[in-house]
Amino acid sequence: MSRIWFGRGVSNHAQLLPWIRSHEASRNWRLLVSHFDRYAPCLDEGDECWLEEKELYGDDYVDYALHSCKEHEVLVFIPGREFIALSQRVQEFEAIGVKILLPASTQTLITIQNKNLFYRQIEDLPLRGPAFEEFGSVEELDRCFEAMESRFAKLCVKPAVGIYAAGFRVIKESINPFENFFEPHPFWIERNDLRSILAHQESFATMLLMEFLEGDEYSVDCFGTQTGELFMTPRCKRYGGQSLNAPQEVLDGVRTLAHHFGMKGLFNVQLKHQEGITRTIEINPRMSGGIAMTRFAGFNFPVAAIAEALGESIELPQPTLGAQIIRRENYTLRQRDVL
CATH class of the missing domain: 3.30.1490 (Dna Ligase; domain 1)
Incomplete structure (x- = not known):
């Protein structure tokens, strides 16, 4: 069994793990998840789970991640935080046989984290940032x-x-x-x-x-393959619901951004659009918090990324856009005691 670890990040793992299991490629995967909050719903969804230390940053977090990968025999690590620090020590993960999923180089991660540097870099691209x-x-x-x-x-x-x-x-x-x-x-x-x-x-x-950017807000989840293909599912956040659609200029602009920064793997782009004018807000070097909604477009982003990391070949269909999404919350009994 290939062991896949989802480190603490945005609070979407409780929705991600069942979505991953719905794909036949996951039948030989064991999904591990960790969080500092013992009541985090994701801990109920993992095949294995554990509690993280809360106050770990920079090299301290990287040391912890390396130790956890060894202890839990991880093959693929999908982090949700400390991307720059992790990117500076990728070789240490590779030395113990771990594939860590990061979407860009250290320098690119630094640039997109610092909005002033980021906006300057994209000021001549079709979807530039706001004036500042x-x-x-x-x-x-x-x-x-x-x-x-x-x-x-x-x-x-x-x-x-x-x-x-x-x-x-x-x-x-x-x-x-x-x-x-x-x-x-x-x-x-x-x-x-x-x-x-x-x-x-x-x-x-x-x-x-x-x-201040008025207009509709778009969140575009992306997966860039190592061979240069780019799969995108946009979400328009409007009136309390979401629509899996976007103007073509938004999708074309995201493709240009991804090419400009050499983005690969899983990442997310946030934009604002009004009356034919689109501005880029940010690129996130991770899956978005709402990525589970994109399952209605028929493209399984985490499965695609994990399969590529493991060298497994799966079919990658183009996302089908147009679905309207509403959110319903429910509650369930905890299935395990997290010590």
């Missing part, structure tokens, strides 16, 4: 406002390096406290409040003042 200015102090923020406020109707702020929505805010000149009390907007902030908060630090890690 960098700042690391309140004084620099004021200069950025002077440069941008007359050019764009709405601005936002986010860290150059960050995950999820940490540090992201849409900037408003004023917010009505009474209205916001009853209908709160957690990602809004008044300009003066932003200055006041940031003034608590004389300087801080690079942040970006950016044009």
Whole structure:
């Protein structure tokens, strides 16, 4: 049995593992999963599972991953975090017979993690990023406002390096406290409040003042083969549901991005599209949190990646787009005690 380990990352493994098992290629695979939270649903889905230490970063996490691969006789490791640190020590995994799934080189991973570097690299591509200015102090923020406020109707702020929505805010000149009390907007902030908060630090890690991108949000899950083929399933997030579809210019632009950065394996691209204009938000060096929804397009992304890593030949059908997706939640009894 080939042993496949899914390290802790986004919270989608509870949906991924049954999807993988639905494919006949998985009959000779044993799926291992780990997480620091003993109540994480994914721990119930793994053929084997264990609890990770929570506060491990950089080389400490890589050391832990190497030890876990040896202890659990892992053949394929699919990480969900610390991609740059792992990429710098790939040879150590290869030396113990482990194939680690990373979609790009160390330098590319550094570039796509740092949004300022990333946006500069793609400014001449069809799907460039938003206009932005960098700042690391309140004084620099004021200069950025002077440069941008007359050019764009709405601005936002986010860290150059960050995950999820940490540090992201849409900037408003004023917010009505009474209205916001009853209908709160957690990602809004008044300009003066932003200055006041940031003034608590004389300087801080690079942040970006950016044009705020309106329109539909697209998440495009991708698998790039080692021979250069690219399989994509887009999701449009709209009105509480999702549609597995996107304008052709979005798909063509993602293909250009993937080629430009030499992306292979599993990755995800986030974009905004409105009235024929598309902007790239980010490339994630992993599967998206919502990738399980793409199963309705008929292409099994994790199975394709695992099979390629193991050197197994399987049919790779082109995704069929157009499905409309809604979400339903259910609850179930825990099947095992996680110590």
